[in-house]
Amino acid sequence: MTDEQPHAGPDLPTTLRRLVDELGRVRALGLLRLHEAELETLYACVAGRSPGAEAAAPGDGGGPEAVEHLLHTVVLGLDGELLRDAALHSFGFASGTRDLSGKERRERAAHVYRVGAERFRKHQEKLMLQQVARAIMSFGSHEPAPLPDSRPGSPESTVAPVRAGRHVLRAAFSHGDVLLTLHVAPIELVTGVDVLVSSENIYFEMSKTFRRTVSGSLRRAGATKDAVGRITDDVIARQLADWVRMFGVPGLPVAAGTVAVTSPGALSAQGVRRILHAAVATPSATGDGYETAPAAVAAAVRRVFQLAAAERRAGRVPLRSIALPLLGAGRGGLDARTSAETVVGTLEQVLGADPDWSVHLVTRNPLSARAVIDVLSDRRP
Template identity: 40%
Template sequence: MTAARSPGAAVEALLRLAVSRLDAGALRTAAEYTLGLAQGTRDWPASSRRAKAASVHGVSVERFRKGHELMVLGEVAIHIRRLVSQENGTPGAGEGEWSAGTHRSVQVLAGGRQVELTVHVHPVDLLQDVDVVVSPVDVHLALPEPYKSSVAASLRRAASVRGVAGDVVDDPLHDELRKWAALHRTAGRAVLPGTVAATASGALAGRGVRRIYHAAIAVPRAGTNDYDVLPADVTRAVSRALALLAEERDRHAPPLRSVCFPLLGSEPGELPYHVSLAAVWAAVEAELARGAQWDVHFVVRAPEEAALVERIATGIDRAATGARPGDPVE
């Protein structure tokens, strides 16, 4: 890198170059405000820069501080490390290791052919330009309250339409699920585990997310606040989601092509991550092995989960257990 006139200028130049490597859109804009790189923000108080960055993502300042800001700064740090590594000729982040707040492609074999998965390590509500996101829900199709931290709550919050004062004026995921239940005559009773209800995406459409597939996998445990989730129900729901994607594909312009899965059933107190992933992957791999051309994404919350996705998708876990592609998950 070219030497700058002062240490401060050198740091700013490095930050600007790192930020320029981020995906264009909300992520890069939020980084520019957070670091005071956006035009006219250099002398803003940190609280004002944070508030502006939070507004870019459509979340409260407190939620941005606790989650999104860490992801944004993590992405910048990854690119700084890569730039410095390139300068020094040493390996950088992302070459053989996972770091927080990133995403990358993973090449896997399915049915004797090589396919590509995209793995995201960030909150689910930051997904952009993925046609369909699969969201876990209980068998009563009851969404959690928006202030909670689950995948379904995050998507409900991100899909809501807010007024100029930030108040919710439309709760489309909740409302559309109620309409789905009425249409299919399931209102007031549970659906079978593995059922998938499709809705529009509300405000998430502005991020390029066009459909939400609500996968009913959690069965409430009587007399408690807990749920039971069976791996077989997760696999059944993923298979149904992929079949529904095929049914709906040509009803949209352009046709639906991409789908993103969290680790379904891995909320606290439910399935371990590796069990959830094995259940999801069993259905995804079977579909890809049949020649499906879907653009498949996984979204996880931590680098450790991302590394797990990479290992099982490339066959390491199957090799260790003696399982074969297409074997069912018990």
């Protein structure tokens, strides 16, 4: 099997064809060797030029790190879960793939589509590179949606999605301003944060690994896998079941707002030290979906910080940063605005009593991210 990069078709526009060819080089070399690639068109995009403009030098507007950031942001914003997951594996953004060879990353990406690596190279990979190239060209054609002053009633409020990536926001709390980091990205791709919080049901039964939920995504990312991505040890789910046998009764619910602690499994490779599981979702009485009470979300957020602080005081692990999803939103039955209001309001209480935390809010949904920004904007004097 070859690791040659696919060539862009001759029927593509010239600029798009150049971009596809450069993305093929990036995919083949990997992020660790990004500096070796000739990426004139990508550097032009990073520098804010039209992709068809005069070639830019690597130092003009950013080096390989800036190209990596642009590519990561664009890939996270791709439509379609299979396309996005395959691109994350192909380029080396998925957990545990950064230092793999191009051949190994292609095999991981092919497994996403359940096809062989050679078939993937000839078909899905070509389409993926074209979609990423088109997304980069579109990304550079407009300014990002403004983050400040997005109060209800303004043109940017509520309906305007927030660009994928990392945004630092100022929260006006009663005890003083606090900086919060908003990640518009899958939570399993957040790196360098000590604690990731997973939203669970009151039976502490994690979502299936193929579900596009916080619980399912963390379960999948934390599992030990073989060379082709098959799970050999469902680490986080196994440890959560152990917690239930030790502190609860298997098959019976816990009180809404209960929080359980497990290791991060394979996510430790990206700096995660603990997964805290917040039981907030109650199965609906009709048997269709879940219901989440804001009080359960508030109780869970408070408990998350209590447990993290207790572990920090004990000296076992130097926990300093916590990443919270919008608990109960989505499949949990709570709308994003209500979840954001509850989480932010509880954070004001928690950080007022113990400000020595770096707090991150995470959602993969750009419209839910806008709800977070609107809630913070409403708190301005």
